[in-house]
Amino acid sequence: MPPRIRGGSCQPQLLLNFLEPLPSSSLSPSAALAIPLHRPTASSSSSSSSSSQCSRAFSTTPAPQASRLRRKFKEWCENNAPLFREPNEGGRTNYVSRILKTSDFNDVTPDQPFPNNPHFRSEKVLSERAREKIWETVMEKGMPLKAVSAQYHVDMRRVAAVVRMKQIEKRWERENKPMALPYARAIVDMLPRANLTIHEKPFESINDIHVHSYTTQQLFVPASESREFTRADAAKAFGDRILPPDAKMRIPELVEMEKEIAGGMDPHTARAGFVKRAAQSEHDFAAKQKARLQAAEARRTRVDTGRFEFRFEKFNAEDVGPTGRSRSAVGWRYGMPLMDRKRGAVKIPTSVE
Template identity: 35%
Template sequence: MAPRIQSRSVSNTLLPYLTSTSSSSSTTSVPSLFSTPSQCLSRQFSATAAPQTKLRRQMFEWLSTEGAALKHHIPGETNYLTRLKQRGGSDGPDSRRPFPNNQNFISEPILSEELRNEVYNRVVTKGQSVRVVSVDLGIDMQRIAAVVRLVELEQRQRKQGKPLALPYARAIHEMVPTTPLAEQGERQQFHEPINDLPAHPLTGTQIFYPVPESRSFTRVEAGRVFSAAPAMEHSEAGAISHPSDLAEKIIENPNATGWVGKGDNRRQILQPADVRIPHPHLVSLERDRITNPKERLAVADAHAKRLERQDAAEKRRRERAAARREQMQTIVSPEESRFDYRIKDTVYTAETTGKDGRAPWAIGRRYGVPHRDRTRGEVKIPTRVDA
């Protein structure tokens, strides 16, 4: 193959071929360096645009006719391609499906600006617990915690005089589905499911466990079978009429769940779904509503007291944990120093520093030791996932 000729400079051997007629045209024929004059192959040098293909021509034709409606969005409505094909307006069946060929993908709504500020106002200003706000507004507890952190960050940036991308945020809220804040006296529209339960890895196995017909086998005992835990005592099992009765006991005392195994194989006993869901008290509330359909005030009062007990138990648990941390460390504040030194006693065992002294959670001993991520033969992928 002939060597590539740079377009920046032209060799003197090509000057006879660059006539005035050929130089004025858009293309110039150059013979191959290894061909004879009678069999001259030419290479085309052109700056003209590529010809329009059929698909490209159809695309521009669609953009100038039917697709022109998507150039400017309608505030408050989705600007999806499926909006052109549906006839029921913005609330049609395909209003939340951006891709016509993928009916399984649904665009999830986001929190409106008013609902986001209401979440922050209830948690920070009014002092309500995250659990109560999650139930009232239908928002997951993790999303509520994220909203509070983001609003605090936004307020901090305002105080520091940093610019915010407000035009971009307003454009996004106008083009994607949003969950609005309900008017006073109206019922709030739920933003997302708040009691979704992730699949536990222990429930993926199939176990054949024979049980006599005369014996009652509940979900509590099924969880102990999956965890390879011994059966409950008859007195303890008889005190549990429904798995939701166990939820309040475990919330007040998390250590009541029980553990099985030793060492690295030690794990908690699998609890029923009524206990592991984010809001187990809603099961008790629904049971009270079904049992006493005409006593709404009594059911609401029992539900409020149940929430108060749970919040008080969580507050006491946090206070005990903070007290333990303060007991374990000594704070030293030297004079004329900008720093406070927190000194904590550490016990060097296999649990605190690992078998080789290089555990990621170890304190003090691992500092100054080079990391072994590039050592030959080291396992660099997770070998265990704790659920």
């Protein structure tokens, strides 16, 4: 909200106008004529910024005073401008926890941007060096993503994202496209950073598994005392389709490696085996993906007319499901309205390829 224009010091000008019409309003009235003000001095002192020009010289209505809150706010702004107006010196974070040590009867930690919410912390972001490091290990050394993720303790999806955006950045560099370099430097300076060195704490947990809502309930499953009730049994007890955590691990090769180490294998050898297996699994995945695309392409016939490319695929018009409303069904069907352009239906795309 913009600060309201206050006419705190306009009153003498008004009086002056009343007594003697002046051609210009540049004359400072309080200096020329020592007229006592009819208002408390608090407002006139706070509104020194608007004293140079009178905004309502013709009006006889007294201007509204700054409220108590507004005065407090102004005072706060003046006191805290050195702290919060500019980013913190030395590339540290600058959250309100600098001045607020307790809120809602709870302690406020330095990495807490919102003093009332102890559960949200400003966590570290990857520094420019760290991103470069990740890009080099993936693109130049050719390490598999899983191995990079395990090495730096960075989530696999994040590794992929870093590489993806770094590729674009490199392309822009080659094309001499203008980048937001001062912005990037300033922002990264304001945030807590991780350089992915050995001495730092692990950046994030890389073995997160999703908590299925079926598994949040309490179950009573009778089992004999002699029975080995493992994680797989527990998953089966929660539901037929619930997977055990071992099957949900993002990097199952890590568990294999740990098993080998627990079995007495040399850690270095185990790690080499892990990298090999990770590379193999990624290779297999890529091959599978490629085969899928090729199969899809084989089903399709492309006819290029120069202006358009027609793509033909085989469809069975009778294959519309038991109710005739199957999602994969094609073509117009009697009694089945097309909903795609109906009023009230959401037309925002749900995905972008």
